[in-house]
Amino acid sequence: MPGDKKKILIVDDDEMLRSLAADILSAEFEVTAAVDGQDGWEKARELRPDLVVTDLMMPRMHGYELCGLLKGKGGLPGVRVLVTSSKSFTTDVSQAAAAGADDYLVKPYLPGEMLKRVRALLGLGGAAPKPPQEPELLRTMRRPAPTADELRVAPSAGGRLAVYVRFWGTRGSCPTCNPKVAGYGGNTSCVELRVGDTPLIFDCGTGLRELGDSLAREFKGRPLQGHIFVGHTHWDHIQGFPFFTPFYNPANKFMVFSVHGAHGSLGRIFTQSMSLDYFPIPLSSLAAKLGFVEMKGPADLGVAKVSFKHLNHPGVCIGFRVEAQGRTVTYLSDHEPFAKLGGVSDLSLRQDAEIAEFARGSDLVIREAQYTEAEYASRKGWGHATYDDAAKFALESGVKRMAVTHHDPYRSDEELDAHIDYCRGLIGRGGGATDCFGAREGMKIEL
Ligand SMILES: [Zn+2]
Ligand SMILES: [Zn+2]
Known part of the structure; x- marks a missing residue:
């Protein structure tokens, strides 16, 4: 029937x-x-x-x-x-x-x-x-997240470890590719700070991809342990994350440090950024051991101490100060001075002074400047600074060296050279001694 x-x-x-x-x-x-x-x-x-x-x-x-x-x-x-x-x-x-x-x-x-x-x-x-x-390819080698303690590297007994900084992405807002930007580079924010064999990575913009390949070549056959610090999770600061080759090696371990997101946990933000609507491989399928730390105070990595400070940028955004082997590096991106955005008041001046104070004594400050004063007029409230702001900051903080980064995607190499010269000139005329230069992809600074 x-x-x-x-x-x-x-x-x-x-x-x-x-x-x-x-x-x-x-x-x-x-x-x-x-x-x-x-x-x-x-x-x-x-x-x-x-x-x-x-x-x-x-x-x-x-x-x-x-x-x-x-x-x-x-x-x-x-x-x-x-x-x-x-x-x-x-x-x-x-x-x-x-x-x-x-x-x-x-x-x-x-x-x-x-x-x-x-x-x-x-x-x-x-x-x-x-x-x-989930077919073979995607079947996860899910492993428990490492703990911050597990990745702590004991300070070396004899002598100071070598410390250097290398820029892998210096462009702001959006990756940029054309011959006019080839000098400073088109990859978005990513800085490597090496302390001996331990990489500390600041931001995961598209520059992270090449850093990953470089680390994979260097650590071939050796397990790699690293720490990743994310100032904020706008696209230009996380887009390289899924393309970081060392994440696909089960021998490697990484901790990702930032603060709790405005709309959820740090781990959730990264998990969502790799959900299947955005990327073919989910975060849970990454082979490396990966943990997330929502910072409440300074992080002690053994070979380095990293503290953070909130910056003035839409949403949650922090800057980092690293003290390692007697050297200090401060990373401040993205940031619009308080007094510039909200007008001069006791409060805004105090807040700006606190940022300068946070960087004081640094051997190197990596900080952003994206606009000229003229451009700023139509970009107020976008969360970025001008070359004048960067010069003012150098004078206030008195840091030894300042790498200007987060270059505007429309900025050609030629224009950037001129703007950095202008910034350097302002510092000189203000009586400052800070060595100011533009951060270029591939540039390495021994500290
Ligand atoms: Zn940015
Ligand atoms: Zn941003």
């Missing part, structure tokens, strides 16, 4: 594949077909099938959305869903599973395989299929 047969709805916009599936299934089941996701959703509500066999890429409504509707609130309780797709990407399998698919069959499939999967899903013999697995 037809009424005893289980009901199957086939949803596919390809007529040939639709009738192929119908041919395979109609001897045993009551089969209805729909021509796309929207049609499928409408027919599913009307017919209440036991199983929906759906394609993924369809006009009007794709298969993920249909899965979500069928399995979600207001969907069909108890309905099983088999996704059939020619897409064999690990991301699609994981994403279909997340949307509620009970099984995933890659096209082209053999009729016998289709029947087997359908019978199993409907409880008609055969082992019930396991829900779609």
Whole structure:
């Protein structure tokens, strides 16, 4: 009797594949077909099938959305869903599973395989299929997060460790690529501070990719332990994160330091930035041991101490001061002086003085300046400083050296040379002794 047969709805916009599936299934089941996701959703509500066999890429409504509707609130309780797709990407399998698919069959499939999967899903013999697995490539080598203690490196017994800074990304806001910026570089914020064999990394802009490759070459065959400090999580400061090769080596360990985000934990922000809508490999699949530390005060890394200070930038943003082996480096990006944005008041002057004080005594300050005074007029409130601000800061803090960074994406090398000269001139005329220069990608400074 037809009424005893289980009901199957086939949803596919390809007529040939639709009738192929119908041919395979109609001897045993009551089969209805729909021509796309929207049609499928409408027919599913009307017919209440036991199983929906759906394609993924369809006009009007794709298969993920249909899965979500069928399995979600207001969907069909108890309905099983088999996704059939020619897409064999690990991301699609994981994403279909997340949307509620009970099984995933890659096209082209053999009729016998289709029947087997359908019978199993409907409880008609055969082992019930396991829900779609994250395939081999994505199967995580999930390991517990390292602790900050585990990564602490004991200060060396004899002599001071070598300390140097290398710039891997000096561009602000957006990666930039054209011959006019080749001198200062187009990768976004990333600075390496090396203390002996321990890398401290400041910001994870696109410059992080090349730093990762360089570290992978250097540490070939040796485990790498590093500390990553993120001033804030705007795109230009995190976009290189998933491209950091050492994350894909299970022997490596990293701690990521910042503060709690305005809308959630630090770990959550990075997890979301690598969710499948943005990147094909989820953060949980990274092979290296990775931990997140929301700083409440200074971090003691053994070979270095790192403290932080809140800066004036939209959202949560902090700067860092590193004391290592008798040297001090301060990293301040992105920041718009308080008095510049809010007007001169006792409070704003005190807040600006505190930032200068935070940097005082540094052998090197890496700080941003993105605009000229003329440009600033139309960019007030964007959270960035001018070359005049940087000069004023150098005079107030009296630091030895100042690398100006976070260059505007529209700034050519020629213009930058002129603006840095201008900044240096202001410091000289103000009676300052700070050695001011523009940060260039690849530049290495021994300290
Ligand atoms: Zn920025
Ligand atoms: Zn920013």
